[in-house]
Amino acid sequence: MAILVTGGAGYIGSHTVIELINEGYEVVVVDDYSNSKPAVIDCIEEISGTRPVFHEVNITNKGALKEVFEAHDLEAVIHFAGYKAVGESVAQPLKYYDNNLNGTIVLMQLMNEYNVKKMVFSSSATVYGMTNKAPFTEDMPLSTTNPYGTTKMFIEQFIQDQYVADEDWSAALLRYFNPIGAHPSGKIGEDPNDIPNNLMPYITQVAVGKREKLSVFGSDYDTHDGTGVRDYIHVIDLAKGHIRALEKVLQTTGVDAYNLGTGKGYSVLDVVNAFEKANNVEIPYELVDRRPGDIGTSYADVSKAKETLGWEASFGIEDMCRDSWNWQKTNPNGYMD
Structure with missing residues (x-):
């Protein structure tokens, strides 16, 4: 059985795909290259020795994404796909709501249809808003200051609500802090399309x-x-956090949020x-x-990530x-x- 990685050619997604392959998982990647490059898949193969199955698909396209679910025996989904520039989200909120929210709804509908009810979601520390005081804990009230962050908060709620409706679901909501770094090979890293936001x-x-x-x-x-x-975290530490979260959701049901940072x-x-x-x-x-x-x-x-997932940054x-x-x-x- 395979793990579907949406947005798997992106910065964090590509590093996570390598860690999945290193751990022996079969990986299927979907990405539309809106914030990534085709060369990434070649680089993943160079580093890992395995070329992941790849489909060029935008997840809002239900027909195309359905073909991926039809073609593969999927066990779980790691969901990275989404627009991510804070400033652009303020200038073009409807673009962000359309892509990030509708794409996730399409993905979750197909997960239900094909009985794939295990998910690791790429959330963000932006959901802690402006009023909470550091260090942030997972039980703090959530709020956002921009449409990008709002899409992350809404998707967390989508997943929580889906579990209430169907207790066979299991999900980890991973709230990243500030990923930096690159694979030590120098073959993959962060390559923003325009002026860097980070x-x-x-x-x-x-x-x-x-x-x-x-x-x-x-x-x-x-x-x-x-x-x-x-709180800056190495992208490889972050990728390994996804593996530990995946192991957790494959063995359990329920929804939990985890901070991934160094503290x-x-x-x-x-x-x-x-x-x-x-x-x-x-x-x-x-x-x-x-x-x-x-x-x-x-x-x-x-x-919480250390105690529950057995993960910490190194x-x-x-x-x-x-x-x-x-x-x-x-x-x-x-x-x-």
Whole structure:
């Protein structure tokens, strides 16, 4: 039986597919390449020695996705597929609601139809909103500040409601903090289509000479150096968290949320300094105004994932910086190279 990975050619999805293959799972990937590249599948094969079955499908296309369910004996779904740029979601909310919500409804309808009732969902720490205080725990009240985050919160509710309707369902809601890093081979990593929305690809693009300097949004937060503090986690640690969550849902029923982070907060300037130290590369930066909707401090309480899933992060911040730079300097233009 196979594991269906939606969005499996994306940044986190591709690293998770490699970990699944390494653990002996049969993997079926669906992706529409809206935020990924066809070369990723070749790279997965180079790294793992196995080429995952691939279908180019947008999950809102029920007929095409149904053909995937028809063609494979599926045991569970790891669901990454969805648009993910916060700023774009504010500018184009209906695009995000249409793709992320309708796509998930189509996926879950087919899961019911084909009796595939095990799911690991790619959620986000954005569901903790603006008012909770770090460290965030899974039982805190949820709220969001942008349509992207709202789609994550709604999908969590979809899954909770589906379990109430059918107690054969089992799901893990994985609330990521800030994934960075890349596979140590340098063959896959984060390759944003446009101006990066996240800190690390912006730093690496400055380091490789694609951008002149890093803009640091906000220098007057109530933090040790005034810049925003986040919980950065290596993408491979994150991928392994999906494997532990999958093992859990395959053995149980019910729905649980888990934070996936390190439980440690690093400021923007901490990350810049760690990158410079790990790689001996200077990163010029300028301090600019805060971005609307950003909070000062965000980091996880990770005790539930450790106790329940037997998972905890193993990579430190310098490891994350080193692997991020290894990917970027090896592939200055991302997968275009």
